[in-house]
Amino acid sequence: MFELGKRISWKAFLGSVLFIIVQVFAELNLPNMTSNIINNGIATGDISYIWNTGFRMLLLTGITIVAAIIGVHISAKESQRVGLQIRGDIYRKVMYLSKDKVNSIGAASLITRSTNDVEQVQMVFMMFLRMMMFAPIMGIGAAVLSYTQNPELARIFFVSVPILIFLLFIIMRSAIPLFKLIQKKTDRLNLIFREGLTGVRVIRAFNKSTYEEERFAEANEDFMQNNVKAMSIMSLLMPIMTLVLSGTNISIILIGGEYIAIGNMPVGNLVAFINYSAMLLFSFMMMSMILTMVPRAQVSAARINEVLNLESTIQDGDHLFDEAELQNESSQLAFDHVTYYFPNAERPVVDDIDFSMKAGQTLAIIGGTGSGKSTIANLIMRFYDSTSGNVYLNGINVKELNQFNIRERIAYVPQKANLFSGTIRSNMLFGKKDATDDEIWQALKIAQAKDFVEGLELGLESPVEQGGTNFSGGQRQRLCIARAIIKEPDVYVFDDSFSALDFKTDAALRHALKDETEDAIVVIVAQRISTVMDADLIVVLDNGKVVGKGTHESLIKDNETYLEIMNSQFKEGENE
Incomplete structure (x- = not known):
């Protein structure tokens, strides 16, 4: 024993x-x-x-x-x-x-x-x-x-x-x-x-x-x-x-x-x-x-x-990014015909996903429920490894990279806004352990959370209960977004993390975020057209397959799935 x-x-x-x-x-x-x-x-x-x-x-x-x-x-x-x-x-x-x-x-x-x-x-x-x-x-x-x-x-x-x-x-x-x-x-x-x-x-x-x-x-x-x-x-x-x-x-x-x-x-x-x-x-x-x-x-x-005795299906590679390598190269993210099956599944969750993004660009992934949007976010974070095809970060296959090294370069906001018991400050330091108060307030400002945090009696020292249950859904999401922004990574991944925000706050946040992430890649997984319409590349998914790629203007012209999603969210005439 x-x-x-x-x-x-x-x-x-x-x-x-x-x-x-x-x-x-x-x-x-x-x-x-x-x-x-x-x-x-x-x-x-x-x-x-x-x-x-x-x-x-x-x-x-x-x-x-x-x-x-x-x-x-x-x-x-x-x-x-x-x-x-x-x-x-x-x-x-x-x-x-x-x-x-x-x-x-x-x-x-x-x-x-x-x-x-x-x-x-x-x-x-x-x-x-x-x-x-x-x-x-x-x-x-x-x-x-x-x-x-x-x-x-x-x-x-x-x-x-x-x-x-x-x-x-x-x-x-x-x-x-x-x-x-x-x-x-x-x-x-x-x-x-x-x-x-x-x-x-x-x-x-x-x-x-x-x-x-x-x-x-x-x-x-x-x-x-x-x-x-x-x-x-x-x-x-x-x-x-x-x-x-x-x-x-x-x-x-x-x-x-x-x-x-x-x-x-x-x-x-x-x-x-x-x-x-x-x-x-x-x-x-x-x-x-x-x-x-x-x-x-x-x-x-x-x-x-x-x-x-469990062995993780994700095994670390030997390659580590060094600072000189990162300074000489701008951030790149690419999916090369990636397919992924859940264990014992009969069909793939995502099938033949292919795209490439560079620093300063925004990628949006949209589709119906169960279309595989979050799976792509998990593949970027290397929570899953592709069954076939490869994911590349700065030109290197993520399977060859150390997991810690990958996640040091990526800021991730999950679907479920998860805060840890402590204070607002301790949760912000989760993103960057040596962040100053000015950096924290700037991140809160970009995430449209500064006003409600300032309104709290204790400000940054306000207590956070387990899971952030003492805040509303929208407040939790904005705090999680601020925690990611303060990290200043090469890639931001927002996995349907604007869903609890109203349209006005959503638009203000994305506008402020665009100025902050000029040198980074932003990946937005969303279901709302208003959230993705300004992206440089929109990938439309249906049952795990890519059924459309392009800008908002190009997709509304000839992509049936994208039009269906848009028509379901806007009243007749508004989509014009």
Whole structure:
């Protein structure tokens, strides 16, 4: 599980073993010393011996406590370090995975795997460093020392231990399948809960609150019932342990009493033997409890490994742009007969896309819903790689470029305006980490966001909730556009990011943007004719295919699809 030797520090492992040995050694000596007090002190009336032995017992008890505290500290610290490492590995993996791989797992499941599953693995790591090593050492030591007290009496363990093992096996065999189901049911519960949170307004709008509550209640009830079954079975461990231990002690006392009566065994040895038998059986119980946790942790480990073993379909190239190269060449963006299929799709999302743009030019992509507009934006950003054909940035195939290098040169505004919790300033610095206040205000001015930000009491320090939910859709879009503008890239990609703006704001923003982006390529994905009509090149898509290319004036003359879109957005006579 996670290649234990690579995850656990060997210093922590050896330190844990050392303190476990010290703790076990001290604990195993206590029953023997109790036996000596009874046999050599109480039986003979030697008060001095009782005090001396009692003082040594207190010293050993102190050593046991100190060793246990240090051992627990080491195991807790190491297990938390392992959890920290695994969560970091999952997060970094997800950050670099291609979109199709992330979607194959799902957001709800990824959250569960990085929290609940990691906690399960952490717990087993801690148990491994403590109980998994402590229990066998204690059990073996107790068995050997009980044999030294009375070899004949030790035969009782040949009966009690197999009985205990058999009963534990029955319990584990029943509980383990239920524990394996817990993680899957946790996924389901998180999925429904997350859908309810993110879609709460839609749920209320369609009066589906009762339906969603029932759906969640069903999943919650299923999760609870599975846990109740598992815990009910596991609750039998303590009664069974008590039953076997009590039966063993009764047998030891009965048989040991006869040995004492005939003089074959001192009373102190019987007391020590009872203590050792309790230690032996308790060790088996600890091991059984750990073993019941291992299957659940194995399921969690497999789910985590599934994420860690995913390979992104987007692989970095070796080429890096250098500053001299960028200064000597103006920005260029070209699609060379690009076709892209989604995984397992029967037909391409976009087919044979071909165009070329230079710095200072604006490319607009327009088409109906599902025509592949956003896919072209994703191909530019290299969120997807073309199935055939190539995308070129400054004359270089993007597949040969480092992804970081590509995205350093491109500013992207997605369809869904996404802001991060913090302040307006922190969101602007997301685009350029060393941006000055003047640069931020200039970007806000171009994005037509300056007026409403100035109207806020705290200005740039105004709080932004997760997702920017404390702003309207249009305000969020303008802040996202400002975040892209402040980056001052070679290529701007606006993926339907003007849709929440009114026509006046849309026009003002595009006019201000044109002056700002004279040395850059601007790619606008849109559905409104008014947004794209000033572009140098308009690409018209229909079902993933290019059905028209040209300026607004040329397309309205002879492109049927473009005319249909325009006529659907303007009243008769307005399009003239």
